[in-house]
Amino acid sequence: MIMWEILFGLPITKIYDVFLKYFGPDLAVQIVFNDLRPPIFENIESCYVNLMKKCWESDPKKRPSAAEICESFAKWQNYDEILSELIECDKKMLRLMSNTHKALNTINHKSDFAELLDDKKISDSMNNLIYTIYHKSELLDDKKISDLMSNLIDNKLDYPDEFIMIS
Numbered sequence: 001m002i003m004w005e006i007l008f009g010l011p012i013t014k015i016y017d018v019f020l021k022y023f024g025p026d027l028a029v030q031i032v033f034n035d036l037r038p039p040i041f042e043n044i045e046s047c048y049v050n051l052m053k054k055c056w057e058s059d060p061k062k063r064p065s066a067a068e069i070c071e072s073f074a075k076w077q078n079y080d081e082i083l084s085e086l087i088e089c090d091k092k093m094l095r096l097m098s099n100t101h102k103a104l105n106t107i108n109h110k111s112d113f114a115e116l117l118d119d120k121k122i123s124d125s126m127n128n129l130i131y132t133i134y135h136k137s138e139l140l141d142d143k144k145i146s147d148l149m150s151n152l153i154d155n156k157l158d159y160p161d162e163f164i165m166i167s
Contacts, residue, residue, distance in 0.1 A: 003052040012038060032058075047072070047082060048089075 005012050015038045016027070023030050030036040037056050051072055057063045064072070076082045 003048070003055060015039075047076060048086065 019030070019036065020027050023036075027036075035056075035058055051064065051069065054062070054064050055069070076086070
């Protein structure tokens with residue numbers, strides 16, 4: 001999760017506050033048993049995303065050690081192409097993160113789900129998904145969780161079209 005915080009410049013607790021509103025006491029179960037993870041933007045330099053996803057492996061034996069992570073960072077420093085892509089990505093992320101902070105604060109300051117559901121910026125499909133999650137009428141899978149976060153962000157922020165959420 002540290003890599004996600006570094007990449008997005010947003011405390012992971014902000015995302016978990018949003019998740020907690022939807023999953024309640026089941027949040028830990030979603031993280032441990034259903035591999036719930038924060039959203040990632042598809043166009044982020046793939047070497048970074050791949051390393052971050054390895055760190056999120058549910059099987060600890062498949063996760064890289066701290067030494068392996070440091071080794072990866074050291075290798076990246078020696079490749080101008082990777083550095084330029086990471087720098088360009090960082091510029092895009094800085095633009096996006098100011099909007100993300102605003103959106104998450106808006107979501108977190110809503111007094112209840114009724115206000116969130118009445119928000120005109122959220123699509124009907126998002127309303128249905130929030131209703132389903134809130135009432136826990138069906139088991140969530142990775143696709144629905146990814147769609148939830150994608151729709152929350154897409155409908156709350158003015159992101160450039162090239163940014164797409166993936167799980």
